[in-house]
Amino acid sequence: MTIRNQRFSLLKQPIASTLNQHLIDYPTPSNLSYWWGFGSLAGICLVIQIVTGVFLAMHYTPHVDLAFNSVEHIMRDVEGGWLLRYMHANGASMFFIVVYLHIFRGLYYASYSSPREFVWCIGVVIFLLMIVTAFIGYVLPWVGASLLHLAALHQYGSNNPLGVHSEMDKISFYPYFYVKDLVGWVAFAIFFSIWIFYAPNVLGHPDNYIPANPMSTPPHIVPEWYFLPIYAILRSIPDKAGGVAAIALVFISLLALPFFPSMYVRSSSFRPIYQGIFWLLLADCLLLGWIGCQPVEAPFVTIGQISSCFFFLFFAITPILGRVGRGIPNSYTDE
Amino acid sequence: MAGFLEGVARWMIDPRKNWLARVHMRTVAARLKNYGLRYDDLYDPYEDLDIKEAMARLPREVVDARNQRLKRAMDLSMKHEYLPEDLQALQTPYRSYLRDMLALVKRERAEREALGALPLYQRTLP
Numbered sequence A: 001m002t003i004r005n006q007r008f009s010l011l012k013q014p015i016a017s018t019l020n021q022h023l024i025d026y027p028t029p030s031n032l033s034y035w036w037g038f039g040s041l042a043g044i045c046l047v048i049q050i051v052t053g054v055f056l057a058m059h060y061t062p063h064v065d066l067a068f069n070s071v072e073h074i075m076r077d078v079e080g081g082w083l084l085r086y087m088h089a090n091g092a093s094m095f096f097i098v099v100y101l102h103i104f105r106g107l108y109y110a111s112y113s114s115p116r117e118f119v120w121c122i123g124v125v126i127f128l129l130m131i132v133t134a135f136i137g138y139v140l141p142w143v144g145a146s147l148l149h150l151a152a153l154h155q156y157g158s159n160n161p162l163g164v165h166s167e168m169d170k171i172s173f174y175p176y177f178y179v180k181d182l183v184g185w186v187a188f189a190i191f192f193s194i195w196i197f198y199a200p201n202v203l204g205h206p207d208n209y210i211p212a213n214p215m216s217t218p219p220h221i222v223p224e225w226y227f228l229p230i231y232a233i234l235r236s237i238p239d240k241a242g243g244v245a246a247i248a249l250v251f252i253s254l255l256a257l258p259f260f261p262s263m264y265v266r267s268s269s270f271r272p273i274y275q276g277i278f279w280l281l282l283a284d285c286l287l288l289g290w291i292g293c294q295p296v297e298a299p300f301v302t303i304g305q306i307s308s309c310f311f312f313l314f315f316a317i318t319p320i321l322g323r324v325g326r327g328i329p330n331s332y333t334d335e
Numbered sequence B: 001m002a003g004f005l006e007g008v009a010r011w012m013i014d015p016r017k018n019w020l021a022r023v024h025m026r027t028v029a030a031r032l033k034n035y036g037l038r039y040d041d042l043y044d045p046y047e048d049l050d051i052k053e054a055m056a057r058l059p060r061e062v063v064d065a066r067n068q069r070l071k072r073a074m075d076l077s078m079k080h081e082y083l084p085e086d087l088q089a090l091q092t093p094y095r096s097y098l099r100d101m102l103a104l105v106k107r108e109r110a111e112r113e114a115l116g117a118l119p120l121y122q123r124t125l126p
Helices: A014-024 A034-057 A067-076 A081-108 A117-136 A140-156 A176-198 A225-236 A240-259 A272-292 A300-325 B002-012 B019-035 B049-057 B060-079 B099-114
Strands: A027-029 A170-172
Touching: A034 A081, A034 A176, A067 A081, A081 A117, A081 A176, A081 A225, A081 A272, A117 A140, A117 A225, A117 A240, A225 A240, A225 A272, A225 A300, A240 A300, A272 A300, A272 B019, A300 B002, B019 B060, B049 B099
Parallel strands: none
Antiparallel strands: A027 A170
């Protein structure tokens, strides 16, 4: 008899039974690929950022005249301070890499569609909070949001690569997907370590090693790489308020995605046109990222404006595809 | 205007009038045959409660066959394999078993709404 089947098993008792229900015996579609591993990886990145952030905060001085030197003090004098700093700085980049892959996986397989609209919306809120947090460095708001995201996901269970109803072929989360996720975590640890130990400053900007001088503005201000696509959209609108409105429209479009008219077919595996515009969206986001770090001059301005239009075109086309696609089953026949 | 757009949408997805629709039909058919699925198998009862109601009204053997196709497809997907070529040749991806019943369920729901009656089932949030 296994431990779980025993009458007085610890896993059957009140709090542990919740752990068992959601992390051990949790029914999971059998065909989840490694693209479904980025969620748990994002949780690990969150823990890394919180732990390194707390330890950094023990040595950081939040004063305008002392902050820069306190960071140098952490790097040079604090035992392991260089590791903490590099883990936190590169950890933010890793967090965004993981989350962007997670978001694009959700877009490709239409994991946002009914009945998982709430999961998607909480995810967009978490993404927005991540951006705000990365920008202002304040941690606390989104720990609760992450748990809510997981709880909402467990309402109906995960989507799967085929996008079909998966109740007839589910297996327990532990040990199968625990081991699969562990592979992802180890691969991530190696990837993360390469950045920390061999290229800790590549993803940053050299200007961050110059103390801020209000009398001398750096000639080429550029945000962190993970802000660049949104920064490019902001800059493509000449009007200041219009640029902010464009950023708001990005998040409004993401939040509205699950509520657009859609076909009953989810996964891009069976939607070749949607699959094509997904890849165009990805290419467009990469182009926007590149435009974001270019100066505001020709031809980058024009390219940025066209790319921004294409970005919003994805959200304009998707409901049209959904509406038109509803008629497909009635007109297609076996040859 | 709505009628015109409706007409354009119908033309776009009619494989007899539009060669792009023919290409799309064959592409989707090939992808469905890879996993031994029918188009109606892609409909998820979790996505729309009308689908759940329609499936509840279908004969048991039809639902069982659907579940067996889905289980086979998920197994193939998990192994990153496709159905053998000889079995793919026997597939009928556009043969429907659900659409007529679904249309009936939707008509009944629309009639209930038009008469001001309460719905028989509702989506819970989330």
